[in-house]
Amino acid sequence: MLAGLYFFWPQSTTCASFARFGAELQGERCVVAGDLTLEGDVDGLPPNLVVQGNLTINGTNIGYLPVGLVVDGNLDLYKTSIGALPENLVVGGDFTNYLGFGSPDILCAEIPVSVVIRGQNLGCSS
Numbered sequence: 001m002l003a004g005l006y007f008f009w010p011q012s013t014t015c016a017s018f019a020r021f022g023a024e025l026q027g028e029r030c031v032v033a034g035d036l037t038l039e040g041d042v043d044g045l046p047p048n049l050v051v052q053g054n055l056t057i058n059g060t061n062i063g064y065l066p067v068g069l070v071v072d073g074n075l076d077l078y079k080t081s082i083g084a085l086p087e088n089l090v091v092g093g094d095f096t097n098y099l100g101f102g103s104p105d106i107l108c109a110e111i112p113v114s115v116v117i118r119g120q121n122l123g124c125s126s
Contacts, residue, residue, distance in 0.1 A: 013044035013066075023049075035073070038062070045069070054093070057082070065089065077123065079103050089115045097123030 015023050015030035023032045023046070030046040035053035038045075042060040048068035055071045058078040065086050074093035082097075083104030095117045097106050108124035 013046045015046045015049075018046055018049075029068075074119065075123075077103075082106075085111050085115050087112045087114050091115075091117045091119065094119035095121050095123040 015025045018030060018032070021032055021036055021038075022034070023030050025031075029048045029050050031050045031052065033052050035056070036051045037056040037058070038060050039058045040060065042057075042062060044062055044064075045066045047066045049066055050070045050072075052072045054073035054076065056074075056076045056078070057080050060080060063081045064084065065082060067086055068088065069086060070090045072092040075091045075095045077097045079098065080103055083106060085106060089112075097103075099105060106124045108121070108126050111124060
């Protein structure tokens with residue numbers, strides 16, 4: 001019975017699975033040099049992801065952002081299922097969350113105090 005449950009257990013996204021997006025493992029970090037735009041059939045992001053440009057997520061199956069996410073540029077969410085920001089998220093630019101088609105709102109009061117957004121926070125509601 002446990003084997004059947006394991007078969008359906010969600011698998012974590014690895015840095016190797018993001019090689020098609022230019023990701024390389026550097027120590028414990030999965031680094032993408034430049035911008036990263038994700039659309040369509042993408043289910044998750046690897047932990048400790050560093051995007052050295054802008055990160056845009058548009059209409060994917062991604063339900064949450066990973067632990068250890070660092071975006072040197074802007075973080076833009078368009079029509080996603082992401083309803084919260086993870087602890088220790090760092091965004092070097094602006095954060096924007098465009099709602100649509102049932103996208104959850106991110107409430108400003110629910111953003112962890114450990115989140116750093118160096119630009120404008122246009123992605124949450126009061």
